[in-house]
Amino acid sequence: MKINIRRSRRAAAAVALGSVLALTATACGDDGSGTAGDKGNEGSGKGEITFWDNNGGVRTDVWKEIIKDFEKKYPDIKVNYVGVPATSIQSKYDTSISGGGLPDVGGVGAAMLAEVAAQKALEPLDSRIEKSTLNGKLNQGMLDSVRNAGGGDKLYSVPTSANNGTLWYRTDLFKSAGLAEPSSWTNFYKAADKLTDKGDNKFGYTIRGGEGSIAQALDASYGQSGITEFWNGDKTTVNDPKNVAALEKYVKLYKKDTPSADVNNDFTKMVAQWDSGTIGMLSHNLGSYQDHVKALGTGKFRGIPNPTLDDGTRVQVSNPVDGLGLFKASKHKAAAWKFIEFAASHESNSKWNESAGAIPSNIEAAKDSWIQQAEPTKLAAEALNGGKTKIVQLPYYLPDWNNISKSDNEPNFQKVLLGKMSAKDFLNTLAEQLNAAQADWKKNG
Template sequence: MKSSIRRSRRAATAVVLGSVLALTATACGDDGSGDAGGKGDEGSGKGTITFWDNNGGVRTDVWKQIIADFEKKYPDIKVKYVGVPAASVQSKYDTAIQGGGLPDVGGLGTAMLAEVAVQGAVEPLDARLSKSPLNGKLNEKFLESVKAAGGDDKTYTVPTSANNGTLWYRTDLFGAAKLDPPTTWTTFYTAADKLTDKGKNRFGYTIRGGEGSIAQALDATYGQSGITSFWNGDKTTVNDPKNVTALEKYVGLYKKDTPSADVNNDFTKMVAQWDSGSIGMLSHNLGSYADHQKALEGKFKGIPNPTLDDGTRVQVSNPVDGLALFKSSKHKAAAWKFIEFAASHEANSKWNETAGQVPANTEAAQDSWVQSSEPTKLAAEALNGASTKIVQLPYYLPDWNTISKADNEPNFQKVLLGKMSAKEFLDTLAEQLNKAQADWKKNH
């Protein structure tokens, strides 16, 4: 009920704001199409552009290096950097779309692309890309993910990087316990049990129970069940009996092989806890590599999520990060130069080496640091491996973020605490997803 109320409010707001924007655009000599913030202008190719970093604070330093390099190459263009924390970037974009003040360029991952694109705020980049030096130098799978996420097969961002689910494990603790690396789900659960000694405050695993828990739980669920598609026709497979059984086993780790405080873990708490404690394993992604290097150098490894016993790896899709050009920009030519520069070989390699993620630029992906960074190399191989099956999450659904965060993160905590069954949780999630899919198909 709360979801439908929220959708109705959003639809009503969009209608009102669309009318306001159309009137404003017409008054300014635009064509009155109602695009968020107006249609903008190519500009002179010079001047000052504004860039929103969608992971401000975490990636600020490397972006400032890239901006300095860009301004050296293009002295007639200045870049105003605005760092937006990842946790608040969606609301900041929504507010700016409704009230004005969008940047010229902004970081935008596939997980929130549909909601921004459906409001007419970002410009399709296919024509620009076809004439760009970047043409043919961007990972095709990343481009496919961007097109799928937009919902209409258009390229709304230039991809810059992809993350991958990673199982980090303490090689020193595994060695002392004479355990095999947790490369399969069988060895993963064996290690979680054997490394737990509650009396000594040692645990085999730390589970994500707070913000961001749903995608990680789905990764573990599909990874164990072996189901390779999110949809069976127009109905989701999320509550398939095999997935129910898999989720029951996964949440069974809580408090048995994990700290009880994990119920409130977001990624920062989880990573900090693993880096400073005596916990055997952590499921996160490549983004925390640098943190682990500082805290545990030489005592850990990162591998792709476990496989089934037959070697098949099933994992859910990870968001592809990218750069969007906003329709309201008055400096599109200069903004596009910045996007091209940031996605070029040298800059894309520099950014991804800092983040420890997989570069979107195919030349950058061949650089020596990728080959020497074992977690990144293994992630790249897993993403392209023949035995890896990717379950594409429905980022294109406008309600995906609401369903996978606000609506169900509290429910997942109830499952961990034993107040809701895994089946009830997945059935609730499935009902919401099926409705969202039906609504989406009705409009497409």
């Protein structure tokens, strides 16, 4: 199996890294950190640290505000900001883990946490949190999520935010067409069809066919099938016949009720297309809220939780919690930890999440007034805590999850959209890889 070959190579690399000395930092970040095999040191609590933003370009402005606030409070610490696009952050970490040049602090979402942690690149943070001002101030569910994603024993990331699948829809277009809110899958498909007028370049929906397409496709599959567990024993439910039928229905929207360009669209292109055009609905997450406000104002759209089944039950896949990791190779761990602690504090965490429209990890920030005013975030939080929402927990703990759900299968999903591969074959291939990864994880865990 391809997946086992890759795991074997990674395991061998991890052993080799244990004896490698820290290398000179690469040109993309002269931060003084080395490889995963370098244990680093605490440093003086002063000096320069390097921070890699794992969503560079999208959240750059708010991070620079937080860094400015931090440097004002800690004038003896300078933070070198490096914005890394979300599409390349994992490969950048992998390259630096083996070749040197790791940052002191980096954004590490739950989806990639298992792979980075498996390579012994991250510092366990349990004792640091217990001794810090963050103790008792972080959402327990988010802490559990990142702990599980890292393998279940230690905490390798301080959670900063939770996102949620959101269906954005144009209230003005729905009103003109006399359509009900797309709060159910029945209403969703009805609206997608009625709002489409290809001759006038109007479409009911935009589907994600490029980077990041797999999670959205799984959301649509489980959301319609009503299946609430990702595993049935040691076998995944991904290719259950109900999920196959759901995905078949979903992908039929492509080119019928969506633009043909969707096959290559990642979230930035998809969001820009929805904001600038006359497309009725968009599935993304809370992170694009401010983009929609800038493009459309607040009166032409709403963001609601993913559609429900006809009985009112909502099933959605888990969205990875984002967080900050302290890299073991850092020569400035004391200073780096101060930055993490500051970024996850009430004021900074609230500022970041208000900018992103996401759910804060800091329980004090989660009570701030802006959440009540940001309807999509408020509705998302209520849905997550509601009794009729069932969460399908994705296996972020698998070191190969990010590869399986991205590079291994995104090209296959494009084939499904283009009619070159069936939904059944696509999900069977995905299931085969997931079952092998689960077996490998249990064997080596």
